[in-house]
Amino acid sequence: MGLRDPVSSVSSGLKGGEVSRGSRTQAWGSRLAAGARVTELGIVLRRGLDLGLLLLGLSTLLFLLLRATGDPISALASDDATPEMLAALRTQYGFDESLPIQYAKFLGRLLQGDFGQSMASGDSALSMVLQALPATLLLAFLAMGATIMVAVPLGAWLGSAPDRPAQRAAAAVVYVLQGTPGFVAALVLVQVFAIQTNWLPALGFAGPRTWVLPALSLSLFLAPKLARVVAVNVDEMMRQDFVRAARAAGAGPGVVLWRHVLPNAMLGAVALMGAQFAALVGGAVVIETIFAWPGLGRLLVQSTLALDFPVIQAAALVVAGLVFAANVITDLVFVMLDPRLNITEAR
Amino acid sequence: MIRRALGPVGIASAVSFAIAVVAVAIVLSGNLNADLNLDDRLTGPSGRAWFGSDQLGRPVLARVIAGAPWSLGVALAANAISLCIGVVLGLLAAEFAGAPRRIILQVVNLTLSFPGLVAAMAAVAVLGQSAMAVILVLGLLAWPLFARVVYAEALSARERPYLIAARIGGVGRVTQVYRHILPVLLPSLIAMTAFHFADMLIAASALSFLGVGAPLGSPAWGAMLAESRPYLFQAPWMLIGPAFALATTVLLLNLCGDALARRLGGRRRTELRR
Numbered sequence: 312m313g314l315r316d317p318v319s320s321v322s323s324g325l326k327g328g329e330v331s332r333g334s335r336t337q338a339w340g341s342r343l344a345a346g347a348r349v350t351e352l353g354i355v356l357r358r359g360l361d362l363g364l365l366l367l368g369l370s371t372l373l374f375l376l377l378r379a380t381g382d383p384i385s386a387l388a389s390d391d392a393t394p395e396m397l398a399a400l401r402t403q404y405g406f407d408e409s410l411p412i413q414y415a416k417f418l419g420r421l422l423q424g425d426f427g428q429s430m431a432s433g434d435s436a437l438s439m440v441l442q443a444l445p446a447t448l449l450l451a452f453l454a455m456g457a458t459i460m461v462a463v464p465l466g467a468w469l470g471s472a473p474d475r476p477a478q479r480a481a482a483a484v485v486y487v488l489q490g491t492p493g494f495v496a497a498l499v500l501v502q503v504f505a506i507q508t509n510w511l512p513a514l515g516f517a518g519p520r521t522w523v524l525p526a527l528s529l530s531l532f533l534a535p536k537l538a539r540v541v542a543v544n545v546d547e548m549m550r551q552d553f554v555r556a557a558r559a560a561g562a563g564p565g566v567v568l569w570r571h572v573l574p575n576a577m578l579g580a581v582a583l584m585g586a587q588f589a590a591l592v593g594g595a596v597v598i599e600t601i602f603a604w605p606g607l608g609r610l611l612v613q614s615t616l617a618l619d620f621p622v623i624q625a626a627a628l629v630v631a632g633l634v635f636a637a638n639v640i641t642d643l644v645f646v647m648l649d650p651r652l653n654i655t656e657a658r
Numbered sequence: 659m660i661r662r663a664l665g666p667v668g669i670a671s672a673v674s675f676a677i678a679v680v681a682v683a684i685v686l687s688g689n690l691n692a693d694l695n696l697d698d699r700l701t702g703p704s705g706r707a708w709f710g711s712d713q714l715g716r717p718v719l720a721r722v723i724a725g726a727p728w729s730l731g732v733a734l735a736a737n738a739i740s741l742c743i744g745v746v747l748g749l750l751a752a753e754f755a756g757a758p759r760r761i762i763l764q765v766v767n768l769t770l771s772f773p774g775l776v777a778a779m780a781a782v783a784v785l786g787q788s789a790m791a792v793i794l795v796l797g798l799l800a801w802p803l804f805a806r807v808v809y810a811e812a813l814s815a816r817e818r819p820y821l822i823a824a825r826i827g828g829v830g831r832v833t834q835v836y837r838h839i840l841p842v843l844l845p846s847l848i849a850m851t852a853f854h855f856a857d858m859l860i861a862a863s864a865l866s867f868l869g870v871g872a873p874l875g876s877p878a879w880g881a882m883l884a885e886s887r888p889y890l891f892q893a894p895w896m897l898i899g900p901a902f903a904l905a906t907t908v909l910l911l912n913l914c915g916d917a918l919a920r921r922l923g924g925r926r927r928t929e930l931r932r
Contacts, residue, residue, distance in 0.1 A: 365768050373780075490909035492860045494867060495901045498883060502897060506890050513890075596775050597864050611776050612868055615783045623780060630776065 354646070358639045362632065369631050373624050374417055421628075427621035429614075436621035439610065440629050446516060447606035450599070451591035453522055454529035459584065462534040463577070466541025470576070471568050473546055482542070489535035494597040497528035501601070514603040525602045529595055533587050540583050544576035551575075578649050585641025589634045703895060710895030712885070718899035725877035725900070730907075732792050732871075732878075733859035739797025740858075741851060744804020745843075749835055751805065752812035763809070766802040774799050775864060782870045792871050796861055803854065807846055815842045845922035852915030856908040863904055879904050 401407045405416065420427070426436040469478050469485070504524060505513035515521045548554065549572055557571050599608035607626055614622035703710050709718040751762040778795045785791040812835075815821065821838055829838075865871030866880025874881070879900040886896035 361764075361768075364764070368768065486912075487909055490856070490912050491905045492863065492908065494864060495883070495905055498887075498897055499901060502890060502894050506894070593776065596779070597867060600868060608776075612779065615779050616869065618783065627776065627780070 354639065354642050358635070358642070362635050365631055365635060366628060370418065370421055370624070370628060371414075373627055374414055426625035426628075429622050430619045431614075431617055431622075436625040437629075439622055440607065440625045443605060443607045443610045443626075444629070446604055447595075447599070447608065448592065449522070450525055450529070450595060450604060450606060451588060453526035454533065454591055454595075455584070455588050457526055457530040458533040458537055458587070461530065462537035463541055463573075463580075465534070466538040466580070467545050467568060467573050467576070469538060470542035470545025471549065471564075471572075473542065482539075485535045485538055488531065489539065491532065493528060493532035493595075494601060496531045497524070497598055497601050500524055500528055500531070514601070516603070516605050521602075525595075525598055525604055528598055528601075529591065537580060537583055537587065541576060541580045544579035545572055547579075548572045548576045578645075581641065581644055581648065585638065585644070589637035589641070592633045592637050593630045709899040710893060712893070712896050713889060718882075718896060721877040721882060722879065722899050722903045725879050725882060726903070728789065728872055728876060728878040729859060729863060729866075729880070729904075732789050732796075732862045733855055735793040736796035736800065736858045736862065737851060737855045739793065740799075740801035740854070741804055741847070743797070743801035745808050745847070747801065748805040748808025749812055749839070751809045752816065752839075753831065753835060762805065766805050766809075769799065769802045770806075775861065778861065778865060779868060779870050782865060787870060787873055789872070792862055792865055796858055796865075800854070800858065800861075804847075804850065807850060808843060811843050811846055812839050815839045818842075845919070848922060849915045849919035852911050852918060856911035856915075859904070859908060859911070 398407070405413060408416075424437065426440075428434065429436050429439055432439075465481075465485070469482055472478055473482070501513050501524060504511045511523050512521050513524070545568075554567055554571060557567050562571070593607070595604075595606075596608035596612060598604070599606045600612050603609070607630060610622065611626045611630075613619075614626065701711050709722070711717050712721065747762050747766075751759045778792075778799055781795040781799075782791050785795065816839065821834065824834055824838055862871055863878070863880030863883070866876075866878045867884045869884065872878030872881040875885075882900040883897065883904075886893070886900070889896050
């Protein structure tokens with residue numbers, strides 16, 4: 312949850328103390344809190360169980376939380392509704408029954424994939440969520456693509472010679488950008504590229520021109536972090552024995568960096584990339600709101616402000632599932648990239 | 659070079675002097691006068707309002723300063739709550755292998771795999787808008803970040819020879835944790851608190867920006883950013899004031915955390931991998 316921004320954090324860091332020694336084993340520790348042997352099938356099974364637990368816990372939490380708000384019906388009905396009309400609405404939505412019965416029915420309906428209808432529009436909550444999904448996925452892929460294209464080469468360059476003046480200056484800029492919250496960056500970008508120069512549309516979702524600013528805002532926030540992690544890993548790999556061996560065998564600096572160092576360094580960065588992508592898939596709430604982007608994040612904001620319970624429930628559960636899937640894929644990518652993980656995993 | 663010439667005390671007094679001069683200048687220039695002044699609506703930077711004035715003629719600088727206690731206070735309080743919960747649960751997980759550890763780690767991983775802003779928004783919307791609600795929700799949602807680091811470090815601390823010696827020597831569990839493990843964690847915790855302060859500040863501001871944090875019309879930085887949006891064309895300075903305050907504070911907190919981590923030997927920002 313990171314809580315912080317749309318894009319917060321997920322992975323890593325459980326196995327104690329060995330911070331400097333390669334991040335991937337650490338990321339593993341947190342992923343599989345008590346795993347013994349790590350295999351692809353094991354991951355999928357284990358994560359399937361986790362997903363079930365997560366969805367059950369989340370739906371229970373949502374159920375209780377949303378019913379703690381008081382009377383959702385009074386928010387829904389118009390002010391001049393008679394008590395009879397209120398009672399009829401209550402029966403229609405099933406709020407007149409006792410909590411355990413409501414809960415059982417609620418779970419039963421969820422199992423059948425029935426999330427109910429939006430209280431505001433009457434449309435199926437699930438279909439509203441599924442309609443918002445493509446826009447969010449598009450934004451996630453655009454932002455992640457831009458982030459990787461900028462951050463990986465930049466990080467490799469920064470990490471290859473961290474002490475040279477040019478790299479130090481660039482690293483300082485990256486550090487400052489890293490501290491800039493995503494929505495502040497977005498507002499400034501809108502001011503510069505839409506209001507002052509009128510080069511790009513300030514909001515909306517209509518063709519590639521409207522994609523640029525939202526994706527750029529997200530990348531501006533994500534790329535500095537990724538670049539720094541890549542740089543740290545590259546710097547660390549540059550001091551390994553296999554680099555010295557490659558140099559001794561006559562490999563030039565370019566070959567050493569791009570062929571030998573970067574692929575190994577990327578193992579450490581995959582954890583962060585996975586976490587960033589997972590957070591994006593969950594809906595970049597603030598960015599989508601700023602740019603009127605018709606995705607999951609904006610749908611969640613709107614339905615939360617309107618107390619539209621069925622839509623909040625459907626969106627939250629779908630988001631949880633998606634984030635989970637993204638995390639599982641990250642784990643699988645790990646194992647594929649680094650066969651060493653397949654052999655043993657302590658504790 | 660400057661650092662060598664002046665030393666830390668010299669730098670500190672130079673910086674304090676500069677801050678004092680700026681503060682006196684702000685007070686004398688009338689920038690702190692946050693009364694409505696409808697003749698000066700949406701005017702650009704001037705002597706009376708260095709960062710321009712808002713839609714009601716109040717200097718932006720005055721409002722940013724007035725909003726600092728809300729924004730920073732909420733972030734600090736949420737930070738303290740998640741620090742306490744995270745340390746206690748992280749230590750419990752490290753100390754008690756088996757069911758407690760499994761449950762705590764499971765909760766940590768599940769919480770971390772859900773977009774927190776969404777959860778926070780829903781919770782604040784339910785609890786009603788107040789500083790207290792934001793503090794509680796952020797504090798209760800963010801503790802897993804602390805718990806994870808505390809757990810990891812406490813686990814490795816337990817393997818150190820002096821702790822094994824303490825165990826063999828019959829030192830009680832509570833004493834072990836309190837006297838021998840907790841001090842080892844301090845460097846990481848102190849640095850992490852600084853980073854986390856920055857994160858909580860961003861989260862609280864994002865909530866206010868979305869309209870579920872600070873109440874309407876409050877000078878909290880996120881709310882000011884939201885308020886500036888209708889005036890993007892006429893008054894860009896309404897955006898610049900709070901955006902600058904927020905970004906600078908976050909940057910300073912991160913620098914602080916990194917400096918502390920370097921000094922004390924804790925984890926630095928990149929190593930926390932978030």
